[in-house]
Amino acid sequence: MKALVQRVTAASVTVGDEVVGRIGPGLMVLLGVGREDVAADADQLAAKVANLRLFPKGEAEFDLSVTDSGGSILAVSQFTLLADTKKGRRPSFVAAAPPEEARVLYDRFVRAMREKGLTVATGIFREYMQVEIHNDGPVTVLVESNHA
Numbered sequence: 001m002k003a004l005v006q007r008v009t010a011a012s013v014t015v016g017d018e019v020v021g022r023i024g025p026g027l028m029v030l031l032g033v034g035r036e037d038v039a040a041d042a043d044q045l046a047a048k049v050a051n052l053r054l055f056p057k058g059e060a061e062f063d064l065s066v067t068d069s070g071g072s073i074l075a076v077s078q079f080t081l082l083a084d085t086k087k088g089r090r091p092s093f094v095a096a097a098p099p100e101e102a103r104v105l106y107d108r109f110v111r112a113m114r115e116k117g118l119t120v121a122t123g124i125f126r127e128y129m130q131v132e133i134h135n136d137g138p139v140t141v142l143v144e145s146n147h148a
Contacts, residue, residue: 007139013123021121026071032081033102041145046112076123
């Protein structure tokens with residue numbers, strides 16, 4: 001699994017004309033699930049994201065996690081993170097998990113984040129979404145599980 005994590009002052013996701021998820025300060029997480037990923041990857045990635053020190057405390061730029069800072073999570077499924085662009089000009093997505101499998105692990109990731117006490121908003125799986133991100137810093141990191 002791969003998570004593109006951005007520290008944000010605010011983020012939202014819209015489907016059609018409806019805002020389906022919105023957060024204030026926290027983390028925008030674009031989550032890609034690969035064919036080889038298993039439940040342990042979702043759990044590991046959730047723990048890593050929840051405890052990743054991306055927020056400032058005093059003079060230290062990266063001292064607090066989203067859990068420590070009281071921030072929220074906006075998690076959006078993003079199979080394109082598994083794109084292979086080595087050959088040609090059209091990305092290949094063969095490394096991405098089939099939608100039925102990806103949804104199970106995406107839901108597990110979201111549930112694991114909530115079980116850690118975090119407020120988690122989401123997009124709608126397999127829908128065309130518009131994501132608005134107010135990147136703070138900007139701070140953007142790629143976090144991968146053991147199978148990535």
